Amino acid sequence: MNAINQSGWKPEMNTAEGAAPATSTGNRALMLEEALIFEIGTTETTGVDLPETPKGASRLGSLARAKPIGLPGLSEPETVRHYTRLSRQNYAIDLGLFPLGSCTMKHNPRLNERMARLPGFADIHPLQPVDTVQGALGVINELAVWLIELTGMHGVAMSPKAGAHGELCGILCIKAALEARGEGHRKVVLVPESAHGTNPATAAFAGFTVENIPATAEGRVDTEALKARLGPDVAGVMITNPNTCGLFERDLKIISDAVHEAGGYVYCDGANFNAIVGRVRPGDLGVDAMHINLHKTFSTPHGGGGPGSGPVVLSEALAPFGPLPFTARHADGHIQLVEEETVGEDHPHSFGRMTAFHGQMGMFTRALTYILSHGADGLAQVAGDAVLNANYVLRRLEGVLDAPFAKSGHCMHEALFSDDGLPAGFSTLDIAKGLIDEGFHPMTVYFPLVVHGAMLVEPTETESKAALDQFIGALGSIAERAKAGDASLKAAPHYAPRRRLDETLAARKPVLVWKEAPLAAAAE
Numbered sequence: 001m002n003a004i005n006q007s008g009w010k011p012e013m014n015t016a017e018g019a020a021p022a023t024s025t026g027n028r029a030l031m032l033e034e035a036l037i038f039e040i041g042t043t044e045t046t047g048v049d050l051p052e053t054p055k056g057a058s059r060l061g062s063l064a065r066a067k068p069i070g071l072p073g074l075s076e077p078e079t080v081r082h083y084t085r086l087s088r089q090n091y092a093i094d095l096g097l098f099p100l101g102s103c104t105m106k107h108n109p110r111l112n113e114r115m116a117r118l119p120g121f122a123d124i125h126p127l128q129p130v131d132t133v134q135g136a137l138g139v140i141n142e143l144a145v146w147l148i149e150l151t152g153m154h155g156v157a158m159s160p161k162a163g164a165h166g167e168l169c170g171i172l173c174i175k176a177a178l179e180a181r182g183e184g185h186r187k188v189v190l191v192p193e194s195a196h197g198t199n200p201a202t203a204a205f206a207g208f209t210v211e212n213i214p215a216t217a218e219g220r221v222d223t224e225a226l227k228a229r230l231g232p233d234v235a236g237v238m239i240t241n242p243n244t245c246g247l248f249e250r251d252l253k254i255i256s257d258a259v260h261e262a263g264g265y266v267y268c269d270g271a272n273f274n275a276i277v278g279r280v281r282p283g284d285l286g287v288d289a290m291h292i293n294l295h296k297t298f299s300t301p302h303g304g305g306g307p308g309s310g311p312v313v314l315s316e317a318l319a320p321f322g323p324l325p326f327t328a329r330h331a332d333g334h335i336q337l338v339e340e341e342t343v344g345e346d347h348p349h350s351f352g353r354m355t356a357f358h359g360q361m362g363m364f365t366r367a368l369t370y371i372l373s374h375g376a377d378g379l380a381q382v383a384g385d386a387v388l389n390a391n392y393v394l395r396r397l398e399g400v401l402d403a404p405f406a407k408s409g410h411c412m413h414e415a416l417f418s419d420d421g422l423p424a425g426f427s428t429l430d431i432a433k434g435l436i437d438e439g440f441h442p443m444t445v446y447f448p449l450v451v452h453g454a455m456l457v458e459p460t461e462t463e464s465k466a467a468l469d470q471f472i473g474a475l476g477s478i479a480e481r482a483k484a485g486d487a488s489l490k491a492a493p494h495y496a497p498r499r500r501l502d503e504t505l506a507a508r509k510p511v512l513v514w515k516e517a518p519l520a521a522a523a524e
Contacts, residue, residue, distance in 0.1 A: 031497065034085040038514045041072030047079065089497050091441040097463050097471050101414045101444035101456025102196070102244055104274045104296035111373065112299055112366040121365045126357040130337050136361060137335040141327040143368040147292060147313055150379070151270075152283030155319030157312045158326065158364070159354045163271050166291025166310030167202040167238070169323060169354050173289055173314060174236050174265045175206060176321040176351040183263065186235040192221040193450050194243035196269050208235060215450055218408035219245035219416075227258050236265035236288070242272045242412035244448040245405055246390065246456070256286025265289070265318065273297045274460065275387055275413030278380030288315040298367035309363035320349040325358050385461035390415050392468060393457055400476045404451055413460075419453025426482040426489065428453040433500055434481070436493035438474035 026033030041047075058064050074082070091098070098105035116122060120135050130137070144156045157173075160166040171189070178186050189203035192213045200210040213226045221239065237259050241249040249255070256266045268282050268290040274297045282290050294300070294309040314322050324347060325339030337358065338347060374382065387410070394415035398406045402420040405411070419428045432442035432455070444456040457475075459468055481489055491500060 030088075032085045032088065033497070034082065034089070036514060037074070037082055038072050038516070040078060040082060041074040043068060043070050043072055045073035047073050047075040096440060097459065097467050098441055099443040099457045099459060099471065100441070101246075101416070101447070101458045102272065103444065104272070104293070104413070104458060104460055106274070106296075106299060106460040107462035108299045108366070109370065109373065112369045115369045116362045116365040118365075121361055124361065130335075134335055137327050137337060139361075139368055140359065140364050141329050141335055143364050143371070144311070144327065146368070146371050147311055150277060150281070151287075151290060151292070151313045152281030153287075153290070153313035153319075154283075154316040155314045155322055157314065157322045157354070158359045159323060159357075160291065160310040160312055161355060161360060162295075162308035162310045163196075163269075163291055163293045164198040164202060164310075165354065166293075166312045167198055167267070167269065168206060169310075169312045170267045170289030170291060170314075170318075171202055171206045171208070171238075172323075172351050173312070173318045173321045174267065175208075176349065177265065177318055178235055180321070180349060186233055186264065188234045190226060190229060190234060190237040192226070192237075192239055192243070194219060194221065194245050194247075194448060195238055195240040196244060196271060197447075197449075199238040199240065199267075199269055203238060213237075215245075219243070219247050219405040219450070220249055220408075221251065221255065223251045223255060226255060230258060230262035230264065232263065234259075234262060234264045236267055238267045238269065240269035240272065241282070241285075242275050244456075245450070246411040246414040246416050246458075247405060247408060248276075248412050252285045252287075260286065270313075271296060272413055275383055275390075277383050278376060279383045283313075283315065288318050289313070294363045294367040298370045300363060300366045309360045309367070311359075320347070321351055322347075323352060323354045324350050325353070327358075382461050386413050386459075387411075389459040389461060389463055389468060390457070392465075393459055393472060396472045397476060397479075400479045401455065414456055414458035416448075416451060417455040417457070418451050419455070422453075422479075422482050423485060428455055430482060430489045430492065431455065431475070431478050433492040434478040434489050435474060437495045438478070440471060440474060 093105055093107060121139070124133050124136055140158055144158055147156050148154070157169055160169045175184075178184055187207070187209050189200075189208040189210055190213050191200045191203065191210055193215045200212075203210050211229065213229065214222045216222050220243065226237065237255065239249060239252065239255065241252055243249055252268075259266050265288040266286055268285075268287040270282070270290040270292045273290075273292055277297055289312055291310045291312045294311065312322070325337050326347070328336045328338055330336060339358075371379065390411050390413050394403060394406060394411050397403070397415070397417065401417040403416065404418050404420070405416060419426075419431075422428075422431075428445050432445050435442045444458075445454065447454055447456060459471070463471075478489065488494070493500065
């Protein structure tokens with residue numbers, strides 16, 4: 001392996017790998033080569049012996065299988081080994097730092113998992129009588145109270161399943177509010193260049209026309225350009241704060257006041273709430289709707305193997321239009337699940353439902369456990385430490401990689417670099433693939449689009465200085481190798497189970513069905 005540390009790149013070690021002998025199995029010590037499951041077993045056998053079933057009349061009609069299913073027959077040990085070997089090839093937050101920018105891949109405390117797996121939360125069914133799930137509804141209700149308090153908003157919709165789903169919820173609330181006051185003609189949503197890419201897609205999906213608002217040279221919204229575009233046809237603005245360049249939008253209150261004066265609403269993308277939780281309340285900045293990725297800000301990185309959770313907090317102006325269902329705690333402590341979709345006295349202006357049921361119970365339980373574990377002061381420290389870590393990465397690497405907004409002041413949750421300064425023939429992709437050889441998942445690349453060859457790094461608050469130093473040393477050494485013209489980077493990764501793939505071809509022409517090679521070809 002390359003002897004790379006904080007002291008710099010050691011080019012004389014690059015040939016060490018080439019001296020290692022090949023193995024007959026393809027295995028490299030505990031890095032085990034693994035074939036496709038179809039190549040391990042055969043369709044001629046099964047992993048267990050079952051008695052022949054008596055023949056009977058089929059009730060499947062035209063749906064009856066006309067040919068064998070084609071699954072390989074593996075014994076239990078073969079099956080377990082196959083999937084265990086594959087799992088060893090996955091990068092995970094439990095293995096190392098996950099530097100994906102704008103994704104907040106933080107440590108998920110095991111306490112959260114234990115709480116989420118309690119029978120009263122993990123084993124309930126959405127169609128159970130409300131009286132039998134009062135504890136679960138209590139968790140949802142208490143979490144809602146925390147989210148409203150942390151954001152300074154008036155209400156919250158808990159049912160959206162993830163960030164983009166939450167965006168749609170907020171935009172539909174805005175649409176319903178405009179129609180209720182007879183201003184359905186407002187069809188334009190303004191989206192700054194520094195917003196998340198799902199924002200314009202969501203607005204367009206909801207039937208709005210999207211117009212871009214440029215960014216200033218320092219990476220923030222051009223407030224004057226936004227003000228100049230406001231008018232009677234503008235429904236609102238979708239703004240990400242902190243934005244995708246890792247910067248806080250300092251003019252958000254000015255923007256909100258201008259949008260409200262023009263008759264529109266302000267939607268804030270809350271995917272980066274981890275940088276300001278406990279420090280800034282979006283409601284105080286004039287925000288009308290904001291989704292919160294529970295699976296980012298409050299642990300369980302990226303969905304936790306299932307649906308995420310994107311509750312939407314709403315201002316007093318938009319709260320009446322929020323979706324059903326929602327929980328209501330009565331004076332006697334009983335919690336009601338209000339879920340009638342017909343217009344009624346409970347929620348007469350609701351735009352309807354976002355999902356069949358109320359939300360993702362696992363996410364709710366993990367998020368509330370995380371919040372109660374930290375407390376209000378601990379959540380504020382989360383934001384402070386996340387910002388500190390990002391600025392540490394930015395300042396340590398700004399002399400090695402181009403940092404386009406380093407002069408704009410402190411960054412927030414993530415540090416942004418570009419490929420400017422890399423020699424001809426080397427790209428951001430080469431840097432990212434080199435990180436794989438160093439044992440790290442690559443950072444977010446080529447996003448945001450406003451920066452050429454972007455490299456977006458979000459270390460989160462859960463990484464120690466030692467872990468950050470190791471990552472900084474690795475990323476810095478790769479940049480120095482590129483500047484020195486090390487052509488081996490063009491073929492990285494060298495040590496991964498698979499070498500560099502043609503990702504464009506794989507995306508455009510994916511091979512989704514395995515076909516057994518002809519015997520002649522297999523013999524060759």
